[in-house]
Amino acid sequence: MPDESPLIQSLRTAVATAPDDVPLRLHLAGLLLDGGHGQDAISQIAAALQRDPGNAEAQALMARAVAPPAPAPAPPATASAPPAPPRGAPDSASRDGSYDWRRAEGELADVVPPRFVETPDDSGDPENPGTPEDPATPEAPRPLAADGSDDPGDASAWEVERTGVRLADIGGMDEVKQRLEAAFLAPMRNPELRKLYGKSLRGGLLLYGPPGCGKTYVARAVAGELGAHFMSVSISDVLDMWIGNSERNMRELFETARRSAPCVLFLDELDALGAKRSQLRHSGLRTTVNQLLAELDGVHADANEGLFVLAATNHPWDVDGALRRPGRLDRTLLVLPPDQPAREAILRHHLEDRPIAGVDVRKLAKRTDGFSGADLKYLCEAAAERALMDSVRTGQPRMIGQDDLLAALGQVRPSTRPWFDTARNVAQFANEGGTYDDLLAYLKSKRML
Numbered sequence: 001m002p003d004e005s006p007l008i009q010s011l012r013t014a015v016a017t018a019p020d021d022v023p024l025r026l027h028l029a030g031l032l033l034d035g036g037h038g039q040d041a042i043s044q045i046a047a048a049l050q051r052d053p054g055n056a057e058a059q060a061l062m063a064r065a066v067a068p069p070a071p072a073p074a075p076p077a078t079a080s081a082p083p084a085p086p087r088g089a090p091d092s093a094s095r096d097g098s099y100d101w102r103r104a105e106g107e108l109a110d111v112v113p114p115r116f117v118e119t120p121d122d123s124g125d126p127e128n129p130g131t132p133e134d135p136a137t138p139e140a141p142r143p144l145a146a147d148g149s150d151d152p153g154d155a156s157a158w159e160v161e162r163t164g165v166r167l168a169d170i171g172g173m174d175e176v177k178q179r180l181e182a183a184f185l186a187p188m189r190n191p192e193l194r195k196l197y198g199k200s201l202r203g204g205l206l207l208y209g210p211p212g213c214g215k216t217y218v219a220r221a222v223a224g225e226l227g228a229h230f231m232s233v234s235i236s237d238v239l240d241m242w243i244g245n246s247e248r249n250m251r252e253l254f255e256t257a258r259r260s261a262p263c264v265l266f267l268d269e270l271d272a273l274g275a276k277r278s279q280l281r282h283s284g285l286r287t288t289v290n291q292l293l294a295e296l297d298g299v300h301a302d303a304n305e306g307l308f309v310l311a312a313t314n315h316p317w318d319v320d321g322a323l324r325r326p327g328r329l330d331r332t333l334l335v336l337p338p339d340q341p342a343r344e345a346i347l348r349h350h351l352e353d354r355p356i357a358g359v360d361v362r363k364l365a366k367r368t369d370g371f372s373g374a375d376l377k378y379l380c381e382a383a384a385e386r387a388l389m390d391s392v393r394t395g396q397p398r399m400i401g402q403d404d405l406l407a408a409l410g411q412v413r414p415s416t417r418p419w420f421d422t423a424r425n426v427a428q429f430a431n432e433g434g435t436y437d438d439l440l441a442y443l444k445s446k447r448m449l
Contacts, residue, residue, distance in 0.1 A: 171345025209335035210416035212374030223264035261306030350380035382408035
């Protein structure tokens with residue numbers, strides 16, 4: 001390679017001459033890794049592991065090579081950049097750089113209270129701007145053609161998107177991110193490592209948990225991490241009243257996803273689309289489920305190569321067991337209500353465009369344990385409605401304050417409780433093969449058992 005140092009080129013020649021010299025190969029791999037040639041380094045480490053599977057140095061280098069890249073640091077703010085003018089400022093003041101905005105802010109500090117009030121954080125974790133339920137709006141994805149080109153044309157009725165969402169955009173949910181990384185994303189990012197262990201470039205993952213907790217957003221983040229196209233389909237997109245049309249829709253859906261590979265196909269409401277065939281009285285729905293099973297298997301051995309099928313359900317116990325057979329949706333991931341960092345991010349997102357003052361989101365996040373992202377959105381809307389009605393009654397507009405949010409909190413209850421009531425019985429008495437071990441552990445940690 002033209003950008004390689006003479007030392008690396010010499011080591012390549014030496015390794016080609018003595019391919020079984022493991023220390024020499026690992027020395028080359030370390031230099032490649034330091035030089036930013038990650039995939040080339042993985043190839044050398046994989047070759048070393050084939051010759052010496054227990055080599056500790058090779059294992060350490062492999063762990064370093066497949067680790068997710070660290071996020072790029074934010075560029076430092078330049079001292080010369082002028083502060084952004086406040087909302088509603090006159091256009092003439094915005095164009096005239098002589099206006100002293102900092103002085104104006106200082107003069108108004110005692111009149112207009114700060115929007116957010118910060119309380120000390122024992123954990124020291126910074127707030128993450130993304131949210132599982134309602135992320136900060138990324139650039140609108142452009143529909144793609146079935147062949148993956150930028151021109152959607154008339155190639156398919158199914159919309160194929162590019163998503164700019166990443167796991168780093170999700171506030172909190174560290175356990176979900178770690179499990180996705182270890183069980184799903186890391187093998188897909190490293191083709192050489194995949195070849196070493198005979199891992200096929202395909203996968204199936206079933207996301208389950210209470211409604212409103214961000215399963216769809218997690219699926220979008222997986223597509224963003226893989227740099228893949230994204231297709232989201234619900235049962236209403238596939239089912240048709242005419243016999244045979246539902247099966248045809250299912251077949252066309254998977255054909256479009258295969259042509260767009262690499263592609264993440266997200267099937268929402270799987271408990272309705274893939275319900276147990278013994279519970280389906282309508283023969284048309286049974287044949288639709290059979291068609292889904294056939295598409296998950298693929299007509300040929302490599303038909304689904306590059307196709308990652310993710311599905312979501314609120315009732316995994318109602319999903320046909322054949323769908324969860326090895327080779328189909330054989331891995332499950334529990335998506336729980338957002339943890340405290342995620343709740344802080346969600347609250348900030350839903351309050352940032354509203355007229356607020358003196359709001360302590362950290363205190364609110366601590367008092368909303370068990371709330372879903374949808375519950376937190378409704379909480380902010382209820383507080384805004386209370387302030388609005390008060391303004392109408394008094395004829396004097398006012399800001400939304402902490403008291404409005406606390407008053408709304410006294411009226412809003414977590415919508416996840418009925419789901420956990422049902423899930424508790426299933427996890428206790430129908431946990432075949434340890435499918436719901438994660439759910440049992442969560443229920444015990446929250447003293448719901």
